Amino acid sequence: MAKMTNEKRNIICALIAGVLAISLFYGYHYITHYSKQGSGHAKVGFIYDGDASTPYSANFIKAANRVKNELGDKTEIVERHNVPYEQADQVLKELADSGCDIIFTNSYGYGEAAKKMAEKYPDIEFCEATCDNANSEPKLSNYHTFMGEIYQARYVSGIVAGAKLNEMIKNEIISKDEAKVGFVAAFPVAEVISGYTAFLMGVRSQCPDAVMTVRYINTWNNYALERDVAQQLIDDGCVIISHHSNTIGSAIACEEAHKNDKAVYHIGYNQDMMNIAPTASLTSCRIDWSAYIVSAVEAVIEKEKIESRVEGKVNGYDTSGGFKEGWVKIFAVNNASAAEGSKELVSDAIKEMSSGNIHVFKGDYIGVDPNDPSDTYDLNKEYIENEGSSAPTFHYVLKDIITVAE
Numbered sequence: 376m377a378k379m380t381n382e383k384r385n386i387i388c389a390l391i392a393g394v395l396a397i398s399l400f401y402g403y404h405y406i407t408h409y410s411k412q413g414s415g416h417a418k419v420g421f422i423y424d425g426d427a428s429t430p431y432s433a434n435f436i437k438a439a440n441r442v443k444n445e446l447g448d449k450t451e452i453v454e455r456h457n458v459p460y461e462q463a464d465q466v467l468k469e470l471a472d473s474g475c476d477i478i479f480t481n482s483y484g485y486g487e488a489a490k491k492m493a494e495k496y497p498d499i500e501f502c503e504a505t506c507d508n509a510n511s512e513p514k515l516s517n518y519h520t521f522m523g524e525i526y527q528a529r530y531v532s533g534i535v536a537g538a539k540l541n542e543m544i545k546n547e548i549i550s551k552d553e554a555k556v557g558f559v560a561a562f563p564v565a566e567v568i569s570g571y572t573a574f575l576m577g578v579r580s581q582c583p584d585a586v587m588t589v590r591y592i593n594t595w596n597n598y599a600l601e602r603d604v605a606q607q608l609i610d611d612g613c614v615i616i617s618h619h620s621n622t623i624g625s626a627i628a629c630e631e632a633h634k635n636d637k638a639v640y641h642i643g644y645n646q647d648m649m650n651i652a653p654t655a656s657l658t659s660c661r662i663d664w665s666a667y668i669v670s671a672v673e674a675v676i677e678k679e680k681i682e683s684r685v686e687g688k689v690n691g692y693d694t695s696g697g698f699k700e701g702w703v704k705i706f707a708v709n710n711a712s713a714a715e716g717s718k719e720l721v722s723d724a725i726k727e728m729s730s731g732n733i734h735v736f737k738g739d740y741i742g743v744d745p746n747d748p749s750d751t752y753d754l755n756k757e758y759i760e761n762e763g764s765s766a767p768t769f770h771y772v773l774k775d776i777i778t779v780a781e
Contacts, residue, residue: 415449415676416448416449416450416451416676417449417450417451417476417477417672417675417676418450418451418453418473418474418475418476418477419439419442419450419451419452419453419475419476419477419478419479419672420453420454420455420470420471420473420475420477420478420479421435421436421439421452421453421454421455421478421479421480421481422455422458422463422466422467422470422478422479422480422481422485423435423436423454423455423456423457423458423481423482424457424458424460424481424482424484424485424595425456425457425596425621426456426457429596429621429622430621430622430623430644430645430646431481431595431596431621431645432456432481432621433645433646434645434646434661434662434663434664435479435481435504435664435668436454437664437665438663438664438665438668438669439452439454439668441665441668441669442665442668442669442672445669446669446672446673446676449676450672450676453470453473453475455469455470458485460482460484460485460488463480463484463485463488463489464488464491464492467480467485467488467489467492467501468492471492471495471496471499475499476499476500476675477499477500477501477502477671477672477675478499478500478501478502479502479503479504479668479671480501480502480503480504481504481505481664482504482505483505483506483566483766485503485506486503486505486506486507486508486520487508489501489503489506489518490503490508490509490515490518493515493517493518494513494515494518496517497515497516497517498517499517500517500519500671500675500681501517501518501519502519502520502521502667502668502671502681503518503519503520503521504520504521504522504664505520505522505566505766506520506766507520507693507764507765507766508520509691509692509693510690510691510692510693514691514692515692516692518692519671519681519682519692519693519694520692520693520694520765520766521667521671521685521687521693521694521695521765522662522695522765522766522767523662523663523664523666523695523696523697523702523703523765524695524696524697524702524703524760524761524765525570525660525661525662525703525767526569526570526572526573526735526736526760526761526767526769527573527697527698527703527728527735528660528661528662528697528698528703528704528705529570529571529573529574529577529660530573530574530576530577530580530724530728530733530735531577531660531698531705531721531724531725531728532574532577532617532642532657532658532659532660532705533573533574533575533576533577533578533579533580533642534577534578534580534581534717534720534721534724535642535657535658535708535713535714535717535720535721536556536574536577536578536581536615536617536640536642536657537577537578537579537580537581537582537585538581538582538713538714538716538717538720539615539640539657539712539713539714539717540554540556540578540581540582540585540614540615541581541582541714542714542715543614543638544582548614548638549614549638551584552584553612553614554582554584554585554586554614555585555586555587555588555611555612555613555614556574556575556578556585556586556587556588556613556614556615556616556617557587557588557589557590557605557608557609557611557613557615557616557617558571558574558587558588558589558590558608558616558617558618558619559590559592559601559604559605559608559616559617559618559619559620559624559625560589560590560591560592560618560619560620561591561592561593561594561595561619561620561621562591562593562595563591563745563746563779564770565766565767565768565769565770566619566766566767567619568745568767568769568770568771568772569760569767569768569769569770570619570644570767571587571589571617571619571777572736572742572769572771572772572773572777573735573736573760574617574642575587575773575776575777576735576736576738577724577735578615579776581720585776586775586776586777586778587776587777587778588608588611588613588777588778588779588780589772589777589778589779589780590604590607590608590779590780591779592604592620594620595620595621596620596621596622597620597622597624598622598623598624599624600624601618601620601622601624601625601628602624602625602627602628603624603628604625605618605624605625605628605629606628606631606632607780608780609628609629609632609637609639611780613639614638614639614640615639615640615641615642615657616628616629616639616640616641616642617641617642617643617644618643618644619644620644621645623643623646623648623651623652625641626641626643626648626651626652626655626656627651627652629641629652629655629656630651630652630653630654630655630656632655633654633655639655640655640656640657640712641655641656641657642657642658642659642660643656643658643659643660643706644659644660644661645659645661646659646661646706647659647706647707649706649707649709653709653711654711654712655712656709656712657708657709657712657713657717658705658706658707658708658709658713658717658721659705659706660703660704660705660706661703661704661706662702662703662704663701663702663703663704666685666686666687666696666700666701666702667685667687667694667696667702670684670685670686671684671685681694682694686700686701687700687702688700688761688765690763690764690765693764693765694765695761695764695765697728697729697761698725698728698729699728699729705721705725708721734757735760736754736757736758736759736760736769737754737755737756737757737758738754738755739754739755740753740754740773740774740776741753741754741773741774742754742769742771742772742773742774743771743772743774744770744771744772745770745772745779750771751771752771754773758771
């Protein structure tokens with residue numbers, strides 16, 4: 376009986392030791408992870424589909440640097456660059472298991488994986504840029520989407536382009552019939568179509584005769600292809616080129632055209648192009664992602680709800696903002712190339728846009744869904760972009776003034 380009692384005692388002691396070990400492990404995890412959250416510190420993870428050499432990812436890296444500069448030792452920043460979409464699960468898990476309190480992903484392609492990971496890690500905040508799935512089921516209080524209302528900045532940059540067309544017509548460099556704009560577009564999706572339509576509406580607010588040719592490259596990042604397609608647009612007679620693609624290829628093509636005595640100008644996206652295209656660049660526009668990201672990190676540090684901390688338009692777990700909220704920006708206007716008075720036009724347009732006095736998607740136009748010709752929209756009834764989603768939804772190609780080249 377004594378031997379049996381000792382065996383039982385040993386078993387009980389082993390069980391107690393096991394329970395204590397497990398309790399210590401999870402207790403340590405709780406203390407190291409949650410004691411930081413809401414007590415002056417946050418570990419912040421970033422996942423990028425590119426790196427500082429690609430303008431799109433560079434904008435997110437700027438936001439991460441702003442977190443470092445403004446919040447200092449309140450944060451620990453962990454960044455992962457050039458992460459393929461198919462590896463998102465693995466990298467998200469790595470950051471989650473490393474103790475991140477909040478994780479940002481910078482591309483639509485990460486959306487599905489980020490939301491799945493948010494479900495597995497309910498105590499970590501996941502913030503996905505450009506995606507549209509935060510308010511779809513299952514709705515998760517720790518999964519958020521966000522994007523700047525870039526159509527506003529596209530429109531204002533279009534005003535600069537339109538003023539330049541007017542100047543070229545006045546100086547007899549081109550005729551009214553040659554007021555042709557080219558656009559290098561990644562994919563025929565709403566984000567891209569909304570952007571180039573808003574840009575053209577800005578152009579037409581100054582130069583009503585302007586028309587546009589769009590060429591799709593079916594990729595976000597391909598410098599050589601973007602440059603080649605921009606050159607095709609120039610060869611087709613386009614005198615101003617803009618783009619929704621992630622390299623400087625189209626700007627370089629325009630600068631090279633000037634070296635060959637062709638008057639071709641450029642409106643950039645994501646970064647200031649004046650250093651690389653000093654003659655061709657008129658201005659550029661971008662989303663300032665830090666407007667959301669810094670506030671979201673502050674919310675985690677203070678243990679607040681992200682949507683209550685961020686200055687923007689909140690719809691469930693999805694947030695957006697435009698000029699008024701500081702989410703979109705226009706870079707400096709190039710004095711050497713832009714038409715006289717362009718700075719004033721930009722300043723006035725931003726004020727009017729912020730006051731709600733500019734109606735971008737409105738006019739005597741018919742738009743057609745490129746994937747379904749039976750789906751049309753008459754813009755005599757204004758289309759309100761970003762009304763229910765931070766991700767753009769306008770997906771209609773305007774008849775007669777936009778030509779999609781094969």
